[in-house]
Amino acid sequence: MSFAVTNDIKSMRSAINQALNEFIQQENKYLAGIGPELNPIAEAVEKFLLDSGKRLRPLFAYVGLLGAGIQPNKSMLRAIASLELVHVCALIHDDVMDGSDTRRGAPSIHKAFQSMHEKNKLEGSPEKFGVASAILIGDLALIWSAQMLHTSGLMTEELISVLPVYDEMRVELMAGQYLDVYEQSLGTQSIERSLKVARFKSGKYTIQRPLHFGAALGKADEEIISAYTNFGIPLGEAFQLRDDLLGVFGDSSETGKPSGDDLREGKRTVLMAVAMDKSTKTQLDEIKKLFGDANLTSAQVQMLQEVIIETGAVSHIESMIEEFTSTSLSALNHDGITPIGKQLLAELAILATSRKI
Numbered sequence: 001m002s003f004a005v006t007n008d009i010k011s012m013r014s015a016i017n018q019a020l021n022e023f024i025q026q027e028n029k030y031l032a033g034i035g036p037e038l039n040p041i042a043e044a045v046e047k048f049l050l051d052s053g054k055r056l057r058p059l060f061a062y063v064g065l066l067g068a069g070i071q072p073n074k075s076m077l078r079a080i081a082s083l084e085l086v087h088v089c090a091l092i093h094d095d096v097m098d099g100s101d102t103r104r105g106a107p108s109i110h111k112a113f114q115s116m117h118e119k120n121k122l123e124g125s126p127e128k129f130g131v132a133s134a135i136l137i138g139d140l141a142l143i144w145s146a147q148m149l150h151t152s153g154l155m156t157e158e159l160i161s162v163l164p165v166y167d168e169m170r171v172e173l174m175a176g177q178y179l180d181v182y183e184q185s186l187g188t189q190s191i192e193r194s195l196k197v198a199r200f201k202s203g204k205y206t207i208q209r210p211l212h213f214g215a216a217l218g219k220a221d222e223e224i225i226s227a228y229t230n231f232g233i234p235l236g237e238a239f240q241l242r243d244d245l246l247g248v249f250g251d252s253s254e255t256g257k258p259s260g261d262d263l264r265e266g267k268r269t270v271l272m273a274v275a276m277d278k279s280t281k282t283q284l285d286e287i288k289k290l291f292g293d294a295n296l297t298s299a300q301v302q303m304l305q306e307v308i309i310e311t312g313a314v315s316h317i318e319s320m321i322e323e324f325t326s327t328s329l330s331a332l333n334h335d336g337i338t339p340i341g342k343q344l345l346a347e348l349a350i351l352a353t354s355r356k357i
Helices: 009-034 036-050 056-067 074-081 083-098 109-119 126-150 156-186 191-217 222-249 261-265 270-278 281-290 298-310 313-333 339-353
Strands: none
Touching: 009 036, 009 056, 009 074, 009 083, 009 126, 009 339, 036 083, 036 109, 036 126, 056 074, 056 083, 056 191, 056 222, 056 339, 074 083, 074 126, 074 156, 074 191, 083 109, 083 126, 083 156, 083 191, 109 126, 126 156, 156 191, 191 222, 191 270, 222 261, 222 270, 222 298, 222 313, 222 339, 261 298, 270 281, 270 298, 270 313, 281 298, 298 313, 313 339
16 A cells, blocks of 8 residues: 555545555455355445545544654554444444434445345345344454454554553443433433433544544653543534434435434434423424334424424534534643644544534
8 A cells, every 4th residue: 555644634534545445355355265155245345334434533543643743654544544444333233223224325234135135035034134234244344443453564562552442442332332222212311311322322432532542553641642532522422413413404315314314213312302301392292292203204304303493402402512612622722732633633623513414
């Protein structure tokens, strides 16, 4: 892989994509050697990984390294890129748990393999085959993430320095995923609980831990790590709050998922907790009647969207996003972070909280 140090987000993303492409091509050859039955898995992961994705987690790790005053080499870039495969695992499993039919404008992995079962007229349940395949493919992505990190070429002391952060990131992600599943089962709303889910399911593994990963790789001191925490936690929550809004109001042509998908799934996000908390009795009755109905029509989705807006929940969430982002950016006043690190972190903060997808 040819490699040139870059200090702009577009070029950094391109370098990350190249590292991922080279790794996945190599691993797909290994799968092909086991047998042609695995070709659909190789094709599905390659398409899912390479066709789209903002690469936020590797980007934050990359900038965390730059902010510590270290320019990445090839091995460091491969190590940083490995974090994207953790995200791939989370997305594939998340779609199974949520029963989501689409992801990034295409059938979700479990739906794609269900269709393959039906097309090939295989024995047994197509739905169970699709779910089982997606669980295994998600597991494979997580294994490949560790493999890409371990074979990145990092020096032994570098690898040892990042492993605790890498492990903590994965544990927190799984904990957050369970908290999300548990929250849906409670049948009650809580802004505090929903914020906790947002923090662990998305915020910490998207921003804080990748920054810590870069800092550990760059041998940053505790003050810089603390500044990254002060930056990452509120920004991670703002990131997830934006995701909550997109899950209800996002344009399907931009998000790649049906409009109002979170409403049909009954996702108990901070947005919905605020809406229920601020609603009148009439509004609350309307929300409870429609929220979580998997068969909501487009008209009913629009009706529920209007009720949520009328409660003042949307403007409240926008204010929270603005406040969290402002708190995050104030952490960049720390003198230990390099100027280029501060500049790129500010750019990533806007990218993470102002996005349409």
